[in-house]
Amino acid sequence: MPATRAASLAAAVVLYALVVVLQVTTDSWHIPSVLVAVPAVAALGSGPGTILAAAAVAVATRWAFALGEPGRTATAVGTTAAVLGIAALGCFVVRRREQAAALLVSITSVAESAQRAVLRPVPAAVGPVSIAAGYRAAAEHAGIGGDFYAVADTAFGLRALIGDVRGKGLDAVTTAAVVLGAFYEAAHDEPGLAALAGRLDTSLRRFLTDPEAFATAALVAIGPDGATCALSCGHPPPLLLRGATAAELPAAPGLPLGLGVLAGGGPEPGPAVRLRPGDALLLYTDGLTETRDRAGAFYPLLPRLTARPVPAAPQAVVDWLQQDAERFAGGVRDDDSALLVLAWEPPGDRS
Template structure:
């Protein structure tokens, strides 16, 4: 509005810049509140009247048209501001509900369980919602520390509902069942009551005991990354591939469990495909194995934060898929 006033004073009444003063209340409706928009609208109307007097246009049709334009846009700006504030309040409520749902579905995991130190990092592709289809949980049971990390096919509310079914079933089964095979059978039954068609969930189950071994059960999920105390790493691939949960018709027998050693000082990283399938501008996938050295940071939470930042640097922007990182460190005795 200051620029329009200056140009109008310099150019004189022959050009007719007065209607451009309506840009002030128009832009104010995009960023300000009702009071701010009303104040800028009144200021624009006042400037229009003063410039009309200066240009001797108030008695002409151009002057009345300019004042009517500024007044009309100011009223429309107030209506737009009211609608925008209402939508912002509704969005804030939705975000609050999403945060509560996130805490219920993916509640904070214990930092320590048995001989393990645990850290978790979760990044949703829908950053505003702060919730997605990836899932994780840890339960201390009589059979050892049991962990699940999974990824639901698809996105949106349906994926969140399916993730809630899997996590809820795991929390109950991990306490009651004698081994991972029975836990996975409970999960399969719970999913069969929920899923339809070709929907599925990739899942990896882990059971860590005091004998420095980890038993794994992999349902079509990316293999865990094992980082040894000496700095070497490998991916704990299953002996045979198996279909995800929810596709029992393809592989009715399910996957075979396999064991890997986990000595003091070793680490195991469980993750979802949002990590390894993240691409940079050239289409190159994120090289998780080459970035394993980032997990050597003494604090496990800081190690995962460094890995998450490196992942975002690789894609040079927001992630296109949910990414969950679940780090298990076998502590030294004492």
């Protein structure tokens, strides 16, 4: 990084200048051997060219001092050997560091592509519904974990999904990919949410090898006229944001995906609610509500939502919630969290 390179070069220059000044102005000290540290300091953030240049300057300076120090030729030879050895080692370490950085960039690029393939970007709008999504993985620098969301524009209206896989790591990501793949296929075939949930449950049970594995999920259907219903598979129900108020959308509770066979049938959607212009639905995972502050208290989602500044767009809701939760937790992330906001904005009512 430029800042690291500049800092290491500055430190090497200061060290070199200090050695020269002390050697010239002080008769009681003999410190030219300290010049061996100059290429070592340069190697902390610079490339092979700078390291070799620093070594050349250090060697030339040491031999310049040796001209005024009869009988210290052997010492100068030893210092020169040490400088060259450190420079060679520094070049080797830097080259390996550059190779590792290049490999990391390549791996990161592949990982980001895989993440985008698993967790597809949501469209900005589907008909009269404006959409925004947000994801924060517990693992630093990760773009996806065990939480997932999806939106599909179907002949039956908009279908939305959000969920959370039991467990963490690559296994959770793989399980999430299975659920998402099944959703994108079945959402276009099944007119009802109960049948759609059954398809997801069947697909997941075919994939899972761990009998204790499952995924919670919430499904939402929004019709062309704003009629909205929700279904919960062991997941927190969506919230209806209407002005400054927030309330749970009716959603009958059911077993998580992967366990539906135990119930002998899936849950039925809750009663339909007709959205009004400006209404928004918030779908979220428990990574948000289980965020803790330093005292161990959970993030109070509903009270925070009712006290929020009323945002003008779905993305504003997502940004505000993510920032508010991070402030609440003091910047600490213990779990993945996903957000999906669907705002009902008929063409005549959009600003």
